[in-house]
Amino acid sequence: MTDTNRGTAPVLSVCDLTVALPGKHDRPYAVQDISFDLMPGEILCIIGESGSGKSVTANAVMGLLPDVMTVERGRIDFKGKALLDLPEAELRKLRGRAVSIIFQDPLSALNPLMTVGDQIREVLDTHGIGTKGSRAERVVEMLTEVGLPDPLLIQHQYPFRLSGGQRQRVMIAMALALDPDILIADEPTTALDVTTQAQILDLIARIQKHKGMSVMFITHDFGVVAEIADRVIVMEQGQLVEQGDAHSVLTAPRHPYTRKLIAAVPKMREDDRARDKKRSVVLNVRNLHKTYRTRSGLMGRMREVNAVNDISFTLHAGETIGIVGESGSGKSSMGKVLMKLISADSGEIRFQGENTLAMSEEEFRHLRPLIQMIFQDPFASLNPRFTIGQALTVGPIAHRLLTHRDARKKAEGILELVGLDASAFDRYPHEFSGGQRQRVGIARALMFDPEVIVADEAVSALDVSIQAQVLELLDQIRRERKLAMVFITHDLRVASQICDEIIVMHRGKMVECGPPSQIFQRPQHDYTRSLVAAIPGIDAA
Template structure:
């Protein structure tokens, strides 16, 4: 049965309207946006409506391509020239239809009464200007004050968003700050003129769970202190459940369902909402075979880099120890998780085990053979048996090669397959095993979604029939339902092929669903390790407790 868009699940007005006093600060009705493309028009948003009341948080949820961000940009007046807004659309701010405003009036509203935080702060901050100058500019565009007054206001804002050493940060450039600090700067800029409405578009997607919890708590505290209304755009349902009062669910540009947060999570009505709620990583790893022996063993792995401090004429070289004398044992058919925040050394440690970087010291055995100290040429016979899947498949798939060429390349380099026909058959088998159609060999990476590209990256790895795969954050950039599919695929391939995985992640929910054991890293050291159930249910260190609390509670 196909459900009509204007069903009882998604009427034009909120289901809790009778309980509200006063009028919505933001009332959007029949928002419809289309874009001109090469062969016609694409309807990105189709007649959606929502209401936001002062001081509350509404969440707009859905997967990539559902129209969430286009809806936000329509409110902000930030659509491209290729976009067309339906004449039926109205967006009332404090009772006035802002779509009827002049360009000048919209500019005065934007960043002043309505502000927005974008998903990727590095692309929103100008790399050529200091943090201080960018915040000062945001203040002086809307407020008449001297530069000294604006600088004092900028410093106060950085203190409010709890950036360490705010005086020093004013003089720094965006690249000198961490991801969490850059996001705090974006929040400071968005709050610089005391807006009535803050739109947060996936504000924590690229951040570690602990930083994510800090940023969301910060927004909540500032909201309560200032009485702001917040529109939270996200695909993370844990965040939605903890931080929103009312939820709107979007799919393919249409509103599928909306309700109070409590009612929607307790009694979802639309099949898509039910699917979304069921997409949280579920289950656990299959039990290990009793006789599973070690495949990969490492002892005393140390990786360090020389970092330059001081000026150009008096350089001061210091050793930065990224991985500090670590060890592990990975058994056959086992999935071992490595978790920790950005900068903890997870990826450096994982890549050193495959000899993709050069450890200062290490004893590494793969299937009983020492691999530390081997040259690149000596490592080549082992390359087919140990593979890697990276976090961003678009960056790791050559955009100028077809899917067939990308997967076949590894077979050619490792001299696998007697003929082209045999190699093509292996490529098709790998695509089929990864859940992709086999007739895509002549297509290019940009023609696929993020989840499909990740499946292609997995197909490339398994085409060589490896025994071990390093999975470096393979699901962090994916929507929940796609994430669940990839987890299920990895489980299936492990059961069918007896693969061993080293799974690097900061998402403890995925680790709980996929891994047998877990190692917790901080500052290049292992602070805790054990079975997934033991570590996540009964963490022994303060750091692990903080990670677990941030991942599963976020409150």
């Protein structure tokens, strides 16, 4: 707690809050007997893994709990007013004015059929703020305040036309449109690259200081906590296990769970991994080009984006090459070209002595099992109607690599290899946590005994402790099977841990390439230096 807040009344007080879970769950309560205060002008971080009760707490404050959840006991007071006792009509008046929220995924939270300007204007309309002219001025004012370029133009854009960072800025503009006393930010930077994340954190801290708001910031990343928090609450399985000022919690955590979370935050490696001098070449990429061409309207001007611009590298057996950069740098396009999911314009990808770019899909078919991909979102990449067993075996069976009986036997063995029970074979994706589903994604790739795995942001959406487990699993498999990996990520801390070589991409070009020690300790390019400087909590590391 900051000194300026001592002796003042809290703007929000949560006392013995208990929210019951319905039906059959692993525990009876989403949150149980939690108590804390949010002081005026304070940034309070609530940290914990998925399922710890962080978002349930935020939704209880907002009065947005789903119908299946009920507040069994406790109080939530806003400036002395008992929020849990208010009727829905009164709560609706307070949302946005007194307490406002920024959600984790702005694309799903924004209406795809409305321009961003209309969505901010709708907030003002709903609360009857101002006139038609003053609302239009307020929209431009808010878009300007959150740092969006050309607000007069961008207010007419639809969400899908904006980048992830720009959409998050629109969400912040909407949340701040009514000058609330409290801003709740629910994992607003989880899926953003390091520079955009740093910009959003700086923006929230700057606006908070300028407006004197109180901020409740929900996160699972202690690096973010080190950047912005005044005070910290740590939650585990619905219980509040530790709270205190940010410095004390970060430097002298008392609870074992807090120590576990801090230990799981990936640290920047100071030395490079030892490399096998007799390593063989698995993949040889030369002068790769991929350009996207789009036209705005029937007679509009053709727009070209050089997503992959003259990229070359060599990947050896048992080694990992990391591809890092901001959103739009060409990382994922590179991965899709390597997998032959999209075509390249020119260049060579030599695999087993053959140029895969010159091959038709039919000619490439016998090689496809040997180059496998692990996707960012394991839930979206798994068919919800397929059991885990079906998801694992359908590919090898379709390629006639295994019989049904042998495929099941192999799948059960690989499930155990990735840390899941063989009984997972007959269960469905929705029955597993995010980390468990990602293990299924890894198992699916391993079913083919591949020589190369392309991992596209495979751990970016996971809690730090689950992330650490999945990274350790990937590294173990790499060592045991001499797998070669292309690891695409926006998290430079992760890249430094798992990669033997790093490629830094910016607007489709390779601006720097080298071992992690060089890239992160002695970066040569200004862009690389800006990425390293933006790593959350690096100054506190």
